[in-house]
Amino acid sequence: MHVTHLSLADFRSYARAEVPLDRGVTAFVGPNGQGKTNLVEAVGYLATLGSHRVATDAPLVRMGAERAVIRAQVRQGDRQQLIELELNPGRANRARVNRSPQGRPRDVLGIVRTVLFAPEDLALVKGDPGERRRFLDELITARSPRMAGVRSDYERVLKQRNTLLKTAALARRHGGRRGLDLSTLDIWDQHLARAGAELLAQRLDLIAALRPLADKAYEQLAPGGGPLALEYKPSAPGEAHSREDLYAQLLAALAEARKQEIERGVTLVGPHRDDLVLKLGRLPAKGYASHGESWSYALALRLASYELLRAEGNEPVLVLDDVFAELDARRRERLAELVAPGEQVLVTAAVADDVPKVLAGARYAVSGGTVEPV
Template sequence: MYVEHLSLTGYRSYQQLDIGIDPGTTVFVGPNGIGKTNIVEAIGYLASMSSHRVASDRPLVSFGADRALIRGKLVRGEQRTSVEVEINPETANRARINRSNPVRARDAAGILKTVLFAPEDLALIKGDPAGRRRYLDEALVALLPHQAGLRSDYERVLKQRNALLRSARAAGRFSTAHESTLDVWDQHLAESGTKLLHARLVLLERVHPHLQRAYGELTDGSKEADAVYRSNISVLRDEEDGAPASADAVDGVPLTGESAADLTSRFMEALLFHRKKELERGISLVGPHRDELDLMLGHIPAKGYASQGETWSMALALRLAIYYLLKQDDHTPGASPVLILDDVFAELDSQRRDKLAAIVSDAEQVLVTAAVGADIPSGLGGRQVRVVSGGIDDQA
């Protein structure tokens, strides 16, 4: 699969941009802050209907504009598809597929498949558990777009349950009405949470061999990369008094090979066990919104112990693992995802640059951003496009 043409209207720094893109490698070259990342961000948005840089859509719309448009012409084997998404910060986003009637934006997610790596991905290793949970959930949607609702369904139930817990806490007493209503929301939370949790576990089992392969390809192979899912639904003990009620306070044990029925049973048991503490704090303390993905190098946690080079290799390996999995999942002609490397090569030593270039060189389409062309390994080759303020320099 590749993006044949991209058009942006009112998107970030571009009032209007139209660019044809070839299969193979394309390198967008220009000074930092000129808008290179805006181009590849837009392509990533067209695939997932979300940005890898910001949580809300408002920053994506040019200053003074009321909406932004991203249009892409996609090629998959012999099939050509046009996808357009209209980003409306104040109302629901809309999409068109092959100029059809508008549909919900999320209905167009997954038509274009991309795997994007950016320097922000270092937070997958160094940052909070929320980023690692998001990595799994985004990978789920990339692999199985119809599962896009799992996370949103769970968060909707979680929001309602938290509101009930806060209400009971504010009342200063837990009434019979509160108890019966909480029983209902416990069941909803366990059901929706189990679906999300089980999907994450199945995904991680499939990702695992590809993560080990990718990390080995990027390094000398002296250490093995691993990822272990840790859930707090199996922890049945009182927390210490004064422990934080942060949604990122993770305390759990590894889970592997559990059936959905087993997970639901564990979930309900944990909710009942922690009910008193949850009522005291007014927040849900149990569920996949508090789980952790432990990233390991050998028997040592990557977070806090990995060198800078190892951190970069692990972050790259996490993304490449999804790329390998997507390729494995669909062998039809043109199904390979577009690989996006945003400002990556400048941060790597020469050995890792060459190893990464060798890995991605046979991808159907690789989109790279770089401040200077010299950052790109000679083995990668491809077309270079010079990005200037507000557009591209076709004469460069």
């Protein structure tokens, strides 16, 4: 799978941009702040319905514009599709495939798949658990687009349950629980446990698939530096793996935590409280791995993601956003050699010399809102 043409309207710094693309390597080169990352960010948005740089859509719309449009021609084998996303901050976004409106933007998920390497990846190792949960869940959705609906259901139920718990906590602080009906909490527990069990099952399956691939990738990047260990740390402890057993495990944990949750006014059990513990040897990478080791670990996770998606069909677009400037010479060359065979590789760099020679291919100069072939 590869993108053959990218078109932007009022996206970030671009009033308009038309960028033809092909298989192999394409590098966008130009000084910082000129819009290189905006181009690959748009491709990533088509794959995830989100940005790796900001949490909301508002910053993605050019200042003074009401909406932004991302449009891409995508080819997979002999099949070509046109995907269009209209970003409307404060209102519902819209999506079309081959000019036909889609019921929901998430209906386009799975047409474009990407694996992104970016300076922000260091947070996978050094950051808080939310970074690692996001990594797992975005990869889960790339593998199975229907999981976008499960994630949405879980977030909706969690929000409703937290609202009820917050109300209970406030009532308790202002004269006790008399008159407060908590009978609906049992229903929300069941909904949360059902969606949570599905999400947990997918995460556990993903981690099992990633472990050998990540360990192999780390050995390729830093020979003799491993082994890696990926361990899931649930907020509802137990040994369950089937969906029904995970459902029962979550229900039991919610029941046990209910008193504390009512006191604090927040849900304390569920996938939103879990973590992926990354170990290097016998020690957790966070707090113990050096800067270089942390970078190799983050890169290994991305390379493992790529190999997993590639093995399952529909090879993803590889996006390397200003990552080579962050790496020492050895890691730079090793990473370049590993990604060079990809069907489509999009690279951004401040200067041409930051792009390793093995990544030869098309070049675009990006400056002042223009994208010109070199």
